[in-house]
Amino acid sequence: MDLVEKKMPELKAMPLFNGFSDGNLKELLAGATIKNLKHRELLYQAGLPIESFSIVLQGAFKLVKPTFRGDDIIVYFATPGDAIGAVIMNKPHAQVYPITAKAMGPSQSLCIPRGTYLKIWAENVEVQKRINSMLFARMNLLQEDKASHKLPLSQRISNLLVNLLERNDVDDVQKIPIPLTRQEIADALGVAVESVIRIMSQWDQQGIIRTHDQRIEIIKLDQIIHYLKQI
Amino acid sequence: MDLVEKKMPELKAMPLFNGFSDGNLKELLAGATIKNLKHRELLYQAGLPIESFSIVLQGAFKLVKPTFRGDDIIVYFATPGDAIGAVIMNKPHAQVYPITAKAMGPSQSLCIPRGTYLKIWAENVEVQKRINSMLFARMNLLQEDKASHKLPLSQRISNLLVNLLERNDVDDVQKIPIPLTRQEIADALGVAVESVIRIMSQWDQQGIIRTHDQRIEIIKLDQIIHYLKQI
DNA sequence: CGTAGCCTTGAAGGTGATCAATGTTTGTGG
DNA sequence: CCACAAACATTGATCACCTTCAAGGCTACG
Numbered sequence: 001m002d003l004v005e006k007k008m009p010e011l012k013a014m015p016l017f018n019g020f021s022d023g024n025l026k027e028l029l030a031g032a033t034i035k036n037l038k039h040r041e042l043l044y045q046a047g048l049p050i051e052s053f054s055i056v057l058q059g060a061f062k063l064v065k066p067t068f069r070g071d072d073i074i075v076y077f078a079t080p081g082d083a084i085g086a087v088i089m090n091k092p093h094a095q096v097y098p099i100t101a102k103a104m105g106p107s108q109s110l111c112i113p114r115g116t117y118l119k120i121w122a123e124n125v126e127v128q129k130r131i132n133s134m135l136f137a138r139m140n141l142l143q144e145d146k147a148s149h150k151l152p153l154s155q156r157i158s159n160l161l162v163n164l165l166e167r168n169d170v171d172d173v174q175k176i177p178i179p180l181t182r183q184e185i186a187d188a189l190g191v192a193v194e195s196v197i198r199i200m201s202q203w204d205q206q207g208i209i210r211t212h213d214q215r216i217e218i219i220k221l222d223q224i225i226h227y228l229k230q231i
Numbered sequence: 232m233d234l235v236e237k238k239m240p241e242l243k244a245m246p247l248f249n250g251f252s253d254g255n256l257k258e259l260l261a262g263a264t265i266k267n268l269k270h271r272e273l274l275y276q277a278g279l280p281i282e283s284f285s286i287v288l289q290g291a292f293k294l295v296k297p298t299f300r301g302d303d304i305i306v307y308f309a310t311p312g313d314a315i316g317a318v319i320m321n322k323p324h325a326q327v328y329p330i331t332a333k334a335m336g337p338s339q340s341l342c343i344p345r346g347t348y349l350k351i352w353a354e355n356v357e358v359q360k361r362i363n364s365m366l367f368a369r370m371n372l373l374q375e376d377k378a379s380h381k382l383p384l385s386q387r388i389s390n391l392l393v394n395l396l397e398r399n400d401v402d403d404v405q406k407i408p409i410p411l412t413r414q415e416i417a418d419a420l421g422v423a424v425e426s427v428i429r430i431m432s433q434w435d436q437q438g439i440i441r442t443h444d445q446r447i448e449i450i451k452l453d454q455i456i457h458y459l460k461q462i
Numbered sequence: 463c464g465t466a467g468c469c470t471t472g473a474a475g476g477t478g479a480t481c482a483a484t485g486t487t488t489g490t491g492g
Numbered sequence: 493c494c495a496c497a498a499a500c501a502t503t504g505a506t507c508a509c510c511t512t513c514a515a516g517g518c519t520a521c522g
Contacts, residue, residue, distance in 0.1 A: 040467095065378050073378045087367045090360050098371070128359035129321050135366045136318045140329070142373040147296050147304045149380075149421035150479085153510075181468065190380035192511055197470065214468090271499095381511090384478070412500060426478055428502060445500090 003034050007057065007110065014081040016055070016130050027120050028127065031113045037103040039179075044085060044101040050094060052111045053085035059107025060178040064100045064187075074188040075099060076138055077178060079167050084109070086131055089117040105179040105214075145189075154199050156189050161209075161218060179214035235263050238288065238341065245312040247286070247361050258351050259358065262344045268334040270410075275316055275332040281325060283342045284316035290338025291409040295331045295418075305419040306330060307369055308409060310398050315340070317362055320348040336410045376420075385430050387420050392440075392449060410445035 008025060011017050017025055034057070037043060043054060046066055056078050063076040063084065078084050084101050088094050112121075121127050141163070148156050164176045182200060186193040203209045208220045239256060242248050248256055265288070268274060274285060277297055287309050294307040294315065309315050315332050319325050343352075352358050372394070379387050395407045413431060417424040434440045439451045 065374055067378055071381070073374075073380075075374050075377065087363060087370075090363055091367070122360065123356055125354055125356045125359055128356060128363060129353065132318060132321055132359060132363055132366065135363065135370065136322070139318075139366065139370050139373065142370065142377065143296055143304075143306050145377065146306065146373065146421060147298055149304075150302075183468070190377060193468090194470085194512085195510055198510095201470075413502095414500070423479055424500090425480085425502085429478090432502075 004029055004032050004110065007034070010057070011055070011110075014055070016081065016083060016127075016134070020126075028116070028124070029110070029112065030116045030120065032116070033111050035109050035111050037107050037109065039103060039105050041103045042100060043103060043109055044097045044099070046098060046100045047096050049096055050085070050088065050114060052113050053083065053089055053117060054101070054109040054111050056080050056082045056084065057108040057110055060104040061101045061107060061109070062104055062184065064102060065098075066100060072100075072187050073190060074184060076141070077104075077164065077167075077188070079178065083131065083134060086117070086121075087135055089114060090122065104184075153189070153191060153195055156191075157185060157196065157199055160185060160188060161216065165218065174218040176216045176218070180216055181214060234265050235260055235341065238265070241288065242286070242341075245286070247312065247314060247358075247365070251357075259347070259355070260341070260343065261347045261351065263347070264342050266340050266342050268338050268340065270334060270336050272334045273331060274334060274340055275328045275330070277329060277331045278327050280327055281316070281319065281345060283344050284314065284320055284348060285332070285340040285342050287311050287313045287315065288339040288341055291335040292332045292338060292340070293335055293415065295333060296329075297331060303331075303418050304421060305415060307372070308335075308395065308398075308419070310409065314362065314365060317348070317352075318366055320345060321353065335415075384420070384422060384426055387422075388416060388427060388430055391416065391419060392447065396449065405449040407447045407449070411447055412445060 005026075008022070011025065011029075012020065017028075020028075035043070035054070037059075043061055046064075057080055059080075061078045061082075061084060062074050063078060064072045065075050066072055078101070085097060088098065121131075144159075148159055151159075161176065164178060164180070165174060168175070168177050182196045183193050185200075186196045189196070200209065200211075204211065208218070210217045210219055236257075239253070242256065242260075243251065248259075251259075266274070266285070268290075274292055277295075288311055290311075292309040292313075292315060293305050294309060295303045296306050297303055309332070316328060319329065352362075375390075379390055382390075392407065395409060395411070396405060399406070399408050413427045414424050416431075417427045420427070431440065435442070439449070441448045441450055
C-alpha cells in the first residue's frame, strides 16, 4: 500500500489519471499491488483466468496474440501510462485473457484487482472516457498498420520505428525506448525475421541506424523518414 | 422527431441501448434525425468537420481510410446497431472525421448531433461502457486480421466471408447480408482485386459460392470452412 | 562451458502485384 | 428507350518481393 502511494505523483502525470484528486485516485487503486517483472516474464497469459488488469509503470510489455503455429503476432507495445487488460474487464462473460503480455526488459506494473474495476472504474464516467480514448488510439495504430499493408517492407519498418520513437520522453537522442529484437519487429509487422534483418542490416551498414544491446538508435532520422509514410 | 420515435423499439433491441428506459433513450436521441442514403452515398467524409455521429439502422456502411494513392482501405463494415464516429466525439481536439463512411446499397442511419453526445452521452457511464465494448469488438477484428496476415489469401478471404456471414440475423440461408464487390473484399484485405477474383472465380466454378446482384451466397459452407481459420 | 536466444547469409521458390486488354452490368440523361 | 459512361468482373503474362529452408556465428547467462 505504501509502495503504491509513493507512485501517486507518477500516476497523476499519466493521461489516464491526469487531474484526478488524491481521494479519487486512492479509490481507483484499492487493492493495487506493484509487480516487478524480469525480461521475458509473463504478466498475463492468454487462456488463463482473469484476475486483474494493469497499468504500466516502467519498461515495456508486448501484447501478443498466439497463433496456431509457433509464430506470435505482436498486437501492441505497452509503455508507461498504458493500461493492459482494462477493456476486457467490462465483459462479464470473458473469463480468460485473450492475449499474452510479456515484459520487454525489466519492467514494472501496477496490478489492480478485477473487483476494484467492477466497483469503482466501471462506475466512473471520466475513467471510462479515458479508457475509450486509449482504445481509440490503439485502434488507429492497427488501422494504420492495415493501411500500410501493401507498402514495401522497408517503409513499414521505418513507420514502426518512427512510431515507437514518438513514445520517447527524452527527445534529445533518437533512441527507441524499448529493447527490440528483429524478431519482435517481424512479429509486429507479420513478416519473416529474415526479411527484416536483410533490410535493417543495410541500414546498419549505411550508418542510418545502430543497435546496441537491443536498443535501436536512429542516427539519420531524415534518411528513415525518406522511406516513410505515404500511407 | 416523430420518425425517430417510431424507431425506438428497433433501437431498444440493439446491444447499445438494450434495457434503457424510454425517457433515457429519448434524452440520448435529442436532436437526432433519420438519414436515408443511396448506394455509394457518403455519410461522413474524411477531412470534413465533425458535426454528428450515427447509428446504423438499415443497410450497411463501409468505413474507409483513404491512402495517398487511389486505393482505399476498408477498416470496418458497419451494419445495423453499429455506431459510426461515436468514439471520436470524446476527443475535443478532433475537428474533422478521420475516416469516410460510405453506404453499401440503400441504407439508413440515425444522425445524432455532437452537442447531444457532449451533454448526454459523455455523462452516462452505461453508454460509455457499451461504446467501449463496441470498440473492443472492432479492435479484435483488426487484431485477427493482423494475425491472419501470413496465411494464404484463400484462407483470408474465407475468414472474411464467414465473419460477415455471422452478422446475418436470418441464419437459414447462407447469404452475406451486404452487397459486396470483389473490389471491396480486396480493399478490406489490403490486396489486389485480381488476386481476389482469381480465387473466387475458382470457388464459383466449383459451386462453392454464387454471386447474384453483388450478394454473395455461400453454398458449400463446409468447403469454405475447410479453408478456414487456423489463425 | 554449454545452452538458449538472437543475428546473419545464401539459394530456391512461390504468392501475389502489376500492367494491359476486354467483357459485363448498371445507371443516367437525352 | 436508346446510347453512353461508369463501375465492376475477368483473364493472361510477367516479375518483384518476400518466404522458406538450411547452415552457421555471436553473445549472454546460468
